[in-house]
Amino acid sequence: MAKTILVIGTFDTKDDELEYLMARIKAQGGNVLSMDVSVLGDPTNPTDISKHDVVGAVGETIDGLIALGEEGEAFEKMSAGAALVTRRLFDEGKFDGMISLGGTMGTDLALDCASVLPIGVPKYIVSTVAGSPLIAADRMAADVQFILWAGGLYGLNPLCKSSLSQAAGAVLGAAKAVEPPSFDRPMIGMTSLGSSCLKYMKPLHAELTKRGYDIAVFHTTGMGGMAFERLAAEGAFACVMDFSQQELVNVLHGSVVSAGADRLTGAGRSGTPQLVAPGASDILDLAGWQEIPARFTDRGFHQHNRLIKNVAFNAEERRENAAAMVERLAEATGPTHFFVLEQGVEEWDREGQAAHDPEGLAAFVEEAKIKLAENDVAHDTLQCHINDPEFVAAVMSKFDAWVADGIVPAGKV
Known part of the structure; x- marks a missing residue:
């Protein structure tokens, strides 16, 4: 026709x-x-x-x-x-x-x-x-x-x-x-910043696929997070794994690489179960053409390509980032679980890498724990890096428990 x-x-x-x-x-x-x-x-x-x-x-x-x-x-x-x-x-x-x-x-x-x-x-x-x-x-x-x-x-x-x-x-x-999307199997919405900076998406994708889920991974460089938030707010996902918070910290600190002021709120508004981690929350994205703000000129710097570059946050800014994340999660109307990572939140946040800052990471972890406890947000503290296998194991353990409890629908193998 x-x-x-x-x-x-x-x-x-x-x-x-x-x-x-x-x-x-x-x-x-x-x-x-x-x-x-x-x-x-x-x-x-x-x-x-x-x-x-x-x-x-x-x-x-x-x-x-x-x-x-x-x-x-x-x-x-x-x-x-x-x-x-x-x-x-x-x-x-x-x-x-x-x-x-x-x-x-x-x-x-x-x-x-x-x-x-x-x-x-x-x-x-x-x-x-x-x-x-x-x-x-x-x-x-x-x-x-x-x-x-x-x-x-x-x-x-x-x-x-x-x-x-x-x-x-x-x-x-x-x-x-067009082949309109069919949701024959439950859909998991996941965020990531790419497979070099954040590596969890590949093993998580394999585990979730094995359990009978479809997985949509969104690139958190502004437009990806915008699409993710809109779909999460509409209840399009059975569960979200929101592990890349780059766009949230960008909007807090004035970058044009933004998914809007409502980042990290869509799943909470719709009551969608959400697993959250602070991936890539230690660095600020800037457009390649954007001048580095004066207050960031003394920081670690990374030129990703001609479109995007990064500078590192200091300890106080990372405290602000932790508080902002928990503030949004505390408003969620559905099951929410946060993973605090004590050994790093992206690949450049390792010893010898450009964004490695033990003092800044410790400040984030401390502030996150305080705010999570004050706001009664469920969480785990993990002695690992976000790109370690232990993180994937912890995520899947919590996800499987939610499935067993009926919080997340079972997949269709």
């Missing part, structure tokens, strides 16, 4: 571009469902969902939006309506993928629409600000795709057509090819 694509945009200002995009989707055998999110003007041709339908979903009228006199406030209401209509149409089986195009206004609205759709539904945003730091990590759906709308601010031209025609092929092709 032909796939139907929901096309969202301001048809008053971008009518030609949207009509071109829809024509390219249809030329490839797809169907189109059009949604107008304009405020001031009207499209040349009627759309399937009018702007009146959109604002009506939140009990507003177009005249009422105009009377506000504030474009930002008016478009926020339009965005809320668009998100509601998008989800309703999807639940009714009206489309197979969505695509939206726009500048900052259109992108802002499209982010809301994409965020209400389940993972696995193709969601594309053609934007003049794709890849921009204007787009906060916590606004993005876990599997949203961006395409830069080069030369697309106003009117059709060869550059614009190149972007739009590729976008048409991308969203329709994705709708045809």
Whole structure:
């Protein structure tokens, strides 16, 4: 069957571009469902969902939006309506993928629409600000795709057509090819910073697979943690193993490598059982282009590649990190267990390595123990490094106990 694509945009200002995009989707055998999110003007041709339908979903009228006199406030209401209509149409089986195009206004609205759709539904945003730091990590759906709308601010031209025609092929092709996630087996959500810095994911993956679980491992360099948090908050996982806290300490200390201020809260809000460890919490990630803040210039430094570099935290900062982790875990509504590691939290935190700091590690351990006890958060203190086999054994021992107690569902071998 032909796939139907929901096309969202301001048809008053971008009518030609949207009509071109829809024509390219249809030329490839797809169907189109059009949604107008304009405020001031009207499209040349009627759309399937009018702007009146959109604002009506939140009990507003177009005249009422105009009377506000504030474009930002008016478009926020339009965005809320668009998100509601998008989800309703999807639940009714009206489309197979969505695509939206726009500048900052259109992108802002499209982010809301994409965020209400389940993972696995193709969601594309053609934007003049794709890849921009204007787009906060916590606004993005876990599997949203961006395409830069080069030369697309106003009117059709060869550059614009190149972007739009590729976008048409991308969203329709994705709708045809996608294999929606099936959760026949319980899913474990795990975080890691890669197999050189944090090595536990390979042996844990093998043990969990053997027990009949699917495992999704998220790279904690901003976008990965954002996707992990969103899915954890939605209750997508049977259990989480959140062992890489790089993004949390990044946001605490001003790095742009961030998954948002809500890191380490998603599983707690949804009541998902969570096993937590302070992996990579001893170093601050910085973008390769970012200047090292003056207060960090006397620290150990590691240039990972041209995209990312690291500096080490001192003892006081590591105390702050420990307190912040426990503060978040103390708010959890589901089973929570923290592993305190007395011999290191990432591979560079070993004797002879760049980030090895026994004083800093001791400060973290001491503060963590105090805060965990004060907040009655269950924990174990392990006399090992996070990359040692003993850590994997301790994790699996606690996980198996939770399965035996019915806290985590049994796997399906």
